[in-house]
Amino acid sequence: MTASAIGRPSIAQSAGRPLMIDDVLAITRIDRFAVAPDGDWAAAVLQRPANVGEAYGRTAYEVDPSRSDVWLISLRTGERRNITQGAEAAAGYWCAMWSPDGTRLAMLSTRPEGSEPRGGDNVRLYVWEAATGAVTRLSEAAVMTQTRYGSPLHSVDMRGGAGPGGVTHRCSDEENAPFLWLDDRRLLAVMLPPGGVSGLIDEYSRPARHTEQTLQALRDGNQPTLTVAGSGAERVPEAERATFAQLRLFDVEARAAASVAALPTYPFHGELTLSVAPDGRRAAVLATVGAIAPVADERSPYLNEGWLAERRLGFVTLDEAAPVRWVAMPAEGRYPLELLSWSPDSARVAVRARNSFGAAATPLFIASSDRLAVERVGPAAMSVGGRVVHSLYLRESPVFWVGDGSLLARVDGSVPGAGPADPPGEEWWLLRIGGEALNLTRSISGFPSVLRQAGPQQFFAVDNGRIFVLTDGAQGPQSRSLPLSIRAASIRWPADPRQTTSEVVIAGEAPDGGRTHQLISVANPAAGRRIALAPDAQLLAIEPARSIAISSQTSRQGVNVTLTSLLDGSRRSLLSTNAHLARIDWGETRLIEYHRRNGETSQAALILPPSYRPGRRYPVITWVYPAYTVRSLDSYFLDPYMPGFYNLYLYAAQGYVVLIPSIPPPATQESGLPDFSGDVLAAVDRLVDIGIADPERVGVMGQSFGGFGVYALVTQTNRFRAAVAMAGDTDFHRFYSQFDAAARGYDGIEHEKSVNWILAELGQIGLDVPPHQNAELYWRNSPQAYVDRVETPLLLIHGELDKRAPMSQAESFFYSLYRQGKTARLLRYWGESHSLAQSPANVRSIYGEIVAWFDRYLPPRPGPAGAD
Numbered sequence: 081m082t083a084s085a086i087g088r089p090s091i092a093q094s095a096g097r098p099l100m101i102d103d104v105l106a107i108t109r110i111d112r113f114a115v116a117p118d119g120d121w122a123a124a125v126l127q128r129p130a131n132v133g134e135a136y137g138r139t140a141y142e143v144d145p146s147r148s149d150v151w152l153i154s155l156r157t158g159e160r161r162n163i164t165q166g167a168e169a170a171a172g173y174w175c176a177m178w179s180p181d182g183t184r185l186a187m188l189s190t191r192p193e194g195s196e197p198r199g200g201d202n203v204r205l206y207v208w209e210a211a212t213g214a215v216t217r218l219s220e221a222a223v224m225t226q227t228r229y230g231s232p233l234h235s236v237d238m239r240g241g242a243g244p245g246g247v248t249h250r251c252s253d254e255e256n257a258p259f260l261w262l263d264d265r266r267l268l269a270v271m272l273p274p275g276g277v278s279g280l281i282d283e284y285s286r287p288a289r290h291t292e293q294t295l296q297a298l299r300d301g302n303q304p305t306l307t308v309a310g311s312g313a314e315r316v317p318e319a320e321r322a323t324f325a326q327l328r329l330f331d332v333e334a335r336a337a338a339s340v341a342a343l344p345t346y347p348f349h350g351e352l353t354l355s356v357a358p359d360g361r362r363a364a365v366l367a368t369v370g371a372i373a374p375v376a377d378e379r380s381p382y383l384n385e386g387w388l389a390e391r392r393l394g395f396v397t398l399d400e401a402a403p404v405r406w407v408a409m410p411a412e413g414r415y416p417l418e419l420l421s422w423s424p425d426s427a428r429v430a431v432r433a434r435n436s437f438g439a440a441a442t443p444l445f446i447a448s449s450d451r452l453a454v455e456r457v458g459p460a461a462m463s464v465g466g467r468v469v470h471s472l473y474l475r476e477s478p479v480f481w482v483g484d485g486s487l488l489a490r491v492d493g494s495v496p497g498a499g500p501a502d503p504p505g506e507e508w509w510l511l512r513i514g515g516e517a518l519n520l521t522r523s524i525s526g527f528p529s530v531l532r533q534a535g536p537q538q539f540f541a542v543d544n545g546r547i548f549v550l551t552d553g554a555q556g557p558q559s560r561s562l563p564l565s566i567r568a569a570s571i572r573w574p575a576d577p578r579q580t581t582s583e584v585v586i587a588g589e590a591p592d593g594g595r596t597h598q599l600i601s602v603a604n605p606a607a608g609r610r611i612a613l614a615p616d617a618q619l620l621a622i623e624p625a626r627s628i629a630i631s632s633q634t635s636r637q638g639v640n641v642t643l644t645s646l647l648d649g650s651r652r653s654l655l656s657t658n659a660h661l662a663r664i665d666w667g668e669t670r671l672i673e674y675h676r677r678n679g680e681t682s683q684a685a686l687i688l689p690p691s692y693r694p695g696r697r698y699p700v701i702t703w704v705y706p707a708y709t710v711r712s713l714d715s716y717f718l719d720p721y722m723p724g725f726y727n728l729y730l731y732a733a734q735g736y737v738v739l740i741p742s743i744p745p746p747a748t749q750e751s752g753l754p755d756f757s758g759d760v761l762a763a764v765d766r767l768v769d770i771g772i773a774d775p776e777r778v779g780v781m782g783q784s785f786g787g788f789g790v791y792a793l794v795t796q797t798n799r800f801r802a803a804v805a806m807a808g809d810t811d812f813h814r815f816y817s818q819f820d821a822a823a824r825g826y827d828g829i830e831h832e833k834s835v836n837w838i839l840a841e842l843g844q845i846g847l848d849v850p851p852h853q854n855a856e857l858y859w860r861n862s863p864q865a866y867v868d869r870v871e872t873p874l875l876l877i878h879g880e881l882d883k884r885a886p887m888s889q890a891e892s893f894f895y896s897l898y899r900q901g902k903t904a905r906l907l908r909y910w911g912e913s914h915s916l917a918q919s920p921a922n923v924r925s926i927y928g929e930i931v932a933w934f935d936r937y938l939p940p941r942p943g944p945a946g947a948d
Contacts, residue, residue, distance in 0.1 A: 096665035098690055098733035101927050103664060104724060105130040105141075105920055108657040110632060110639065111148055111174055111252045113620040115155070116182040122621070122630070123176040123185055124151045124641070124655060125252075128167060130920045135170040135190070135199025138280050140915040141923065142723035143228040143254055146172030146190045146200070146280060150208070153654050155628065155643060160655065163208055164215060166191065170199040173206070173215070175251035180242040181264040183210045184332060188223060188251070188258075190281070191215075203278035205259060205269055207332050219337060221271040224325050224345065224352075225278040228254040229915060230883060231385055231835060233347045234279035236270055237471040240356030240363070240422070247578050248471045256351075256471060262360060265333040268398065270343070270352065271326045279347075283822065284881055284913060290825035309831045311373075316828035318370060325352065329398065341396045341404050344369045347826065348833050350389025351471060353419045356398070357426035362449055364429040365394045365404060366419035371832040378438030383842040385835055386469030391416045393431060395449045407452050409433060412460065413445050418469045420444075420479040421578075424536065430457075430479050430487060432464050440495045444479065444487065446513065457487060458511045463495040466506075476530045477578040482537050482552045487511045488520075490529060508550070510557050520550055520557055532571065534582045534602045542569050542586055547605045562605055566590055566598060573619045583624050585611065599624060599646065612649035617642075630654065636720050637662040665690035666720060667732045669713050674766035676744075677758030683710045684763040685718055686772070687728055687738040698737040699777035699938040700767060702800070703728060704760060704793065705786040707745040707844065715740065724917050725927040726783070734931055736938075737772055739763060743789070746846075752860045756789055757796040764799070776801065777938040781930065783807050784884060784914065785844050791863035791893065794872040802937035804930050806877040807914050809885045810893040811864040813851045816840045818888070822881040822913070836884070867896040873903040875933045877926060879912030905933070 112125040128134065128147045138144055149164045150173045164173040164187075171191040178185060185208040190200030202222040208215045227233045238249050241260040249257040259269035272278065277285070297303045310316045327340040343365060345352055350368030357363060368389045380387045393416045394404040409416060413433030420430035427449060432442040441463040447454045458464070465478035478490040491509050506529040510518040521527040528543040531550075539550045545567040550559050569588035574581055582602050590596040595615035599622070600608035613619070617631040620641065627646040632639060638658040644651050667690040676682050689698065703717060717740050720729055728738045741763035746754035760780070767773035779802040782790045787808020794803050809815045816837050823833035840847050840858075851858040859865050874897065878890040887908060894906040907929060912918050916926055 096690070097663060099664050099666065099727070099729050100733070101725070101730060101924055103660060104722075104727045104730065105923065106658075106660060107142075107721060107723075108639075109142065109721075110641070110655075110657070111145060112176060113630065113632070113641065114176060114178060115621045115623065115630065116178050117180060118182045119623050119626045119628075120155060121182075122153045122155060122654070123178065124153055125149070125174045125176055126151055126657070130923075131167075133167075133170060136919045137284060137911065138918075139227060139283065140229045140723070140913065140917040141920060142917065144172075145174035145188070145228070145251070145255070146203075148172045148174040150174070150176045150185065150187060151655075155630075155654070158652065158654060163213065164189070172200075175255070175257050175259075176208075177249065177257065177259075177261065179261050179264050179332075183264070184208060186259060186261065186267055186332075187215075188225060189215075189217075191217070193217065201277075201281065203280050205267070205271075205330070207267075218267070218330050218332070218335075219271065219328070221274070221326070221328075222276050222278045224258050224270045224272050224276075225280045226255050226258065227279040227283050228252075229913075231348070232279075232472065233283055234345070235351040235470065235472070237351045237353040237419075238268070238270070238356075239354070240358070241268065241360070247576050248474075254472070260356070262329075262356070262398070265331055267330040267332060268340070268354075268356070268363075269328055269330065270354070271328050273324060273326060284911065284918065286826075287822055287824040287881060288911065307827050307830060309828070315373060321370070321828035323347075327354070327396065339401050340398055341402065343367055343396075343404065344392070346370050346389070346829075348389075348829070349385040349835075350391055351386070353471070355419055355422060355429065357422045357429075357449070358424060359426040361398055362426065363396050363398060364419055364422065364447075364449065365396055366416055366431065367392050367394065367404075370829070372415065372437045375437055378436065379841060380838055381438060381440035382467035383838060384467055384469060385838075386417065387467075388835070388838070393419070393447060395452070405452060407447050407454060409445075410454055410456070411435060412443065412456065413454065415439075417442050418465060421477075421481060423481050423484045425484045427484070430481070432478075444489055444511065446487075455513075457513055458489065458491075458509065458517050462489075462509070462517070463492045464489045466490075466492055480531065480533050480539060482510065485513050486552065487513070488531070488539060488550070488552075490531070491519075510552060518557060520559060524548065524559060524561070530571075530577055532577055532584065533580045535580070538582075538602070540602050542571050542584070545569060545588070547600075547602070549602060564588070564600070564605060565608065566596055572597065573622050575619075585619060585622055585629070599629075609646060610649075611646060612644055612651070634721065636664065636666050661720070666729055668692060669718055671710070671713060672763075672766055672770065674741075674763050676742075676762050682742040682759070682763070684742060684766070685710045685713065685715045685740040686767070687718070687732040687740075688772075689732050689735050689737065691735070692737075695771065697774040698735070698772060699934070700739050700764065700773045700779065701731050701736045701934060702739045702741065702760060702764060702778065702780040703786070704741065704743060704756070704780060704782040704789040705784075706743045706754075706756060706789045707785070708740075709742045709744075710740055724923040725930060730927065731931070731934075734935075736934065737767070739767055739773075746844075750857065750860070753792055753795070753863060753866065754861070755796055756792055757799075760793060761797060761799055779803060779934050779938055781806070783916075787885070788863070790874075794874055795863050795866035795869045798871045800872050802875075802934055803872045804875045804877065804933060805890070806926075807879065807882055807885050807916060808889070809845075809862075810867075810889045811859075811862045812840055812845060812847065813855060813858040813862065814892075815885065815889060816851050816858065818886045820883050821886060822883055834883070839884075864893060864896070867893060868900065870897060870902060873933075873937050874905075875929065876904060876906045877916065877929070878906075878908055879914060879916050879918075880908065880910045881912060882914045884914045 353366040394406040528541040566588035573585040597611040598608040641655040781804035783806040790805040820834040823830040897904040
């Protein structure tokens with residue numbers, strides 16, 4: 081089968097047909113589901129399929145919000161209305177948020193107006209009015225949108241306002257909202273200065289625009305085509321590289337806008353965090369102003385980009401335009417790391433900080449919004465919080481206020497020399513401002529590390545079939561533990577642990593052994609009400625006062641959003657999508673056990689072709705990703721909704737058995753490249769032994785770290801008859817120091833965008849030291865060092881703007897094979913990202929090339945009845 085042979089499925093298809101690439105591109109995804117305050121309507125953000133005529137090239141197609149529309153769904157009648165109708169102009173509408181009174185929806189949009197191009201040239205703020213049904217642009221200025229996928233750019237974290245205090249406002253699981261409602265008519269938003277381009281549009285168009293400007297400058301001959309990167313004493317001064325966003329206040333009803341303050345921004349690593357105080361009059365700001373300059377004998381303590389950011393703490397007044405009032409942090413908290421929460425009286429805000437770039441300990445501080453004074457709370461060696469600091473990935477809160485004078489903090493005793501926990505571990509402490517520090521959980525066996533707040537002075541946690549309740553009252557702190565009627569319980573709603581609530585939905589194991597959901601009250605957990613949800617349902621919203629729950633269930637037949645009555649368990653469908661998937665013959669998935677080279681038992685997952693016949697041997701495509709473990713048929717790579725050519729059912733539909741083995745995490749080896757062949761080939765051999773695999777027709781492929789795995793494997797074994805390596809690394813010495821190709825145009829800070837160096841030292845590669853300290857270690861662990869051993873026909877696929885593995889990694893490996901006259905084919909996709917999914921045309925092309933490659937080198941062969 082050649083790439084050009086892949087076409088669209090015909091309109092009339094019989095039931096049980098094979099999956100095709102256009103079936104995957106036709107998937108509709110639910111980006112957001114928000115119930116209106118009155119409970120009568122819900123706003124659903126639905127991403128349109130990747131059809132011809134849309135605008136692409138902004139981000140990986142499957143997470144691109146600029147193909148989305150906002151739908152209104154009546155929770156009473158089921159009526160559905162598309163209120164944005166963006167397809168005609170290739171416009172996207174997303175991040176829909178209700179005003180407190182439910183009469184308006186604020187949203188982001190790329191809608192073109194006037195002379196703006198089809199698909200839009202920026203992201204702007206819009207509002208839908210229930211009274212008129214109109215969707216109106218609030219400002220011509222661009223909104224500072226956060227990019228999706230991988231390391232987000234222009235990250236923003238806005239909290240407070242009319243929503244639950246302290247909770248990050250989100251557009252989706254992959255994007256935070258750059259605006260919030262202060263009340264029924266006022267919106268607070270972070271806008272870019274004149275000429276600014278929102279991150280969604282800018283991320284992958286910036287290099288192209290910079291190239292155009294360079295070409296024009298060369299033609300004119302009047303301006304040098306120079307960009308500068310400096311280090312040490314030659315680092316570009318902050319004043320020259322500083323950029324600012326505008327915090328603006330919109331009165332939607334009066335159609336008026338006012339500037340509040342100019343906020344420094346930095347596009348990489350950290351966030352611009354803005355938390356509105358409970359009184360709504362002021363906000364705390366933790367602004368990222370740059371990357372912390374590396375120190376020769378120090379390194380980041382954790383693999384998290386937030387630890388690389390230099391931040392500044394300040395306060396702004398929301399009812400008047402004034403400069404930010406910056407706080408001078410003490411030496412022991414020189415580098416603020418995370419803005420936590422406001423005191424109930426809006427007088428102080430909590431923040432954790434560290435004293436140096438390489439410090440892992442983060443003591444707790446509080447800053448006064450009036451006096452701008454800062455004081456530490458708790459012992460100097462106490463480390464509060466954990467290693468994750470970016471709000472997108474936070475699923476817990478390490479600090480809660482208990483009234484205005486105390487804080488409940490999770491202390492991390494695992495930080496060496498930085499915590500009083502004994503034995504080392506996570507414990508909850510009550511910290512009195514200016515007073516004592518009390519460990520509340522040392523005597524409670526198995527107290528969870530994730531805490532929820534039920535009220536001003538009451539907190540609870542669920543774990544191991546029990547609910548733990550902490551209260552700080554007139555008699556001092558008290559704790560109690562009560563049994564739950566279900567085992568192995570975990571909280572499923574609210575999704576954000578920082579939301580204050582006295583009722584939660586828990587999921588766990590019922591007495592009969594099945595999965596169950598219950599709505600429980602902290603005050604009386606024994607009186608929980610069972611919710612009739614499917615075990616695998618995702619809870620989207622729950623309205624206990626209205627006795628309804630809304631959930632979505634994703635299956636091979638499509639996605640269904642269901643309203644469930646909490647009174648009688650009755651269900652009603654609100655929305656169904658992807659019905660075309662019900663006509664697909666997906667084939668069978670299985671788990672097999674095999675013995676790894678060290679004798680341990682592991683599992684591998686299989687996808688069998690739809691036409692699979694026992695006793696017949698099939699060609700095999702082995703999908704590899706080092707450090708990935710298969711534990712069940714819910715395995716990540718078995719998801720039928722995986723996008724594009726990552727959907728492994730596509731290859732089974734072409735007659736291949738797809739094998740996904742477990743591969744243990746690679747260990748840095750002084751002797752050389754980690755050997756993956758034994759673990760992978762053990763799974764292949766098992767598949768041969770049980771009569772499924774044709775031993776002469778086994779291929780291998782992988783992407784990203786899996787691409788590196790393929791490069792490593794073809795230097796270690798000639799067992800595979802064909803291999804495909806996508807977006808993988810081949811030479812870690814160059815990987816460590818190469819600029820991110822997508823950083824072009826960020827004058828003065830281009831070299832600060834890449835995080836390859838920290839990935840090499842602390843991440844998946846884990847070489848522990850920089851290459852200037854041990855260059856041989858980097859070379860010995862690089863597939864490039866062993867390229868002379870490759871005999872397997874190799875297809876190399878790479879994108880020009882890959883932020884993780886520069887395209888030169890594939891080019892150098894290919895050229896080494898070319899110089900030896902060995903069989904290889906290099907595909908370079910210009911303008912493409914690490915995901916290789918900027919354009920549906922590229923997705924179709926890559927899928928076609930992969931299938932054609934394996935068809936060429938794993939062809940049918942004549943033989944006995946057991947072979948095809």
